[in-house]
Amino acid sequence: xxxxxxxxxxxxxxxxxxxxxxxxxxxxxxxxxxxxxxxxxxxxxxxxxxxxxxxxxxxxxxxxxxxxxxxxxxxxxxxxxxxxxxxxxxxxxxxxxxxxxxxxxxxxxxxxxxxxxxxxxxxxxxxxxxxxxxxxxxxxxxxxxxxxxxxxxxxxxxxxxxxxxxxxxxxxxxxxxxxxxxxxxxxxxxxxxxxxxxxxxxxxxxxxxxxxxxxxxxxxxxxxxxxxxxxxxxxxxxxxxxxxxxxxxxx
Numbered sequence: 001x002x003x004x005x006x007x008x009x010x011x012x013x014x015x016x017x018x019x020x021x022x023x024x025x026x027x028x029x030x031x032x033x034x035x036x037x038x039x040x041x042x043x044x045x046x047x048x049x050x051x052x053x054x055x056x057x058x059x060x061x062x063x064x065x066x067x068x069x070x071x072x073x074x075x076x077x078x079x080x081x082x083x084x085x086x087x088x089x090x091x092x093x094x095x096x097x098x099x100x101x102x103x104x105x106x107x108x109x110x111x112x113x114x115x116x117x118x119x120x121x122x123x124x125x126x127x128x129x130x131x132x133x134x135x136x137x138x139x140x141x142x143x144x145x146x147x148x149x150x151x152x153x154x155x156x157x158x159x160x161x162x163x164x165x166x167x168x169x170x171x172x173x174x175x176x177x178x179x180x181x182x183x184x185x186x187x188x189x190x191x192x193x194x195x196x197x198x199x200x201x202x203x204x205x206x207x208x209x210x211x212x213x214x215x216x217x218x219x220x221x222x223x224x225x226x227x228x229x230x231x232x233x234x235x236x237x238x239x240x241x242x243x244x245x246x247x248x249x250x251x
Contacts, residue, residue: 007202012054013051013052013054013085016037016047016122017050017051017054017080018048018080018083018084019037019080019084020033020037020044020047020048020051020061021029021051021073021076021077021080022077022080022081022084023036023037024048024067024069024077025069025074025077027066027069028063028065028067029065029066029067030044030048030066030067031044031066032066035038048060049089051076051120055072055076057072058070059072059073059076060074081088096131099248100132101129101131101132102128102129102131102132103132103133104132104133104134104152105132105133105134105135105154105155106129106135106137106152106153107122107134107135107136107153107154107155107156107157108136108137108138108139108144108147108148108153108155108156108157108158108159109136109137109138109144109156109158110139110140110141110144110157110158110159110239111138111237111239112139112177113157113158113174114136114157116238118136118157122134137153140158140212141156141158141159141160141161141213144156144158145158145227148169149168149169157174159177161211161213179214179217179218181200182246184246184247184248184249185248188207189203195221197225197226197227198227200222200230200231201222201227201228201229201233202230203232204228204230204232204233204234205218205230205232205233205234206233206234206235206236206242206245206246207230207233207234207235207236207237208236208237209235209237210235212237
């Protein structure tokens with residue numbers, strides 16, 4: 001809990017007070033401190049009186065050749081140095097943020113790019129901007145678009161359909177996405193000289209779930225050829241799971 005006196009200090013304390021405190025502490029003389037800060041001695045004296053009024057205590061004792069900080073003054077000088085150092089750190093951090101050299105970037109990607117070219121892009125970014133934190137979320141295009149619109153991610157790599165609202169986003173085509181079928185080396189279809197769509201329709205498949213873009217393209221491929229989509233299917237999204245399943249015969 002912050003006392004009312006602390007709020008009073010925060011409201012009236014200025015950076016010039018802190019600079020004057022540290023300068024007097026270094027020089028031991030108000031006149032020299034004023035010269036260091038490029039201000040007149042009367043101005044420095046008024047600032048010091050104002051500061052002592054804010055604190056409610058005298059901060060310096062007069063000595064033969066200037067002033068010396070008392071216990072209150074030593075405490076204030078110590079905290080003034082910490083505050084000024086923190087402001088310097090803040091200034092440097094702001095400059096680095098403006099230059100894009102620090103901060104956090106939240107990226108979203110569907111599984112294909114997430115295991116393909118996204119790691120290469122992240123590696124290059126880490127090399128050029130080692131202080132930038134990168135958070136990668138892997139999800140469906142629909143979920144990523146929702147996260148993008150809610151500002152939970154700054155950019156995404158996914159698939160866009162006509163039903164997707166992109167009016168508040170900028171996007172560009174990164175690549176074409178060829179689709180191919182993969183079988184294990186001992187698969188019986190490899191022994192056939194010619195593979196017909198009817199052979200593919202009766203085969204067992206590991207496919208993306210219903211509602212995904214790739215599943216839509218898969219089903220459409222068979223319908224356009226006059227066949228019903230395959231019935232012997234296993235739905236999976238994890239590349240590791242799909243790889244494992246494709247190596248085993250599916251009955």
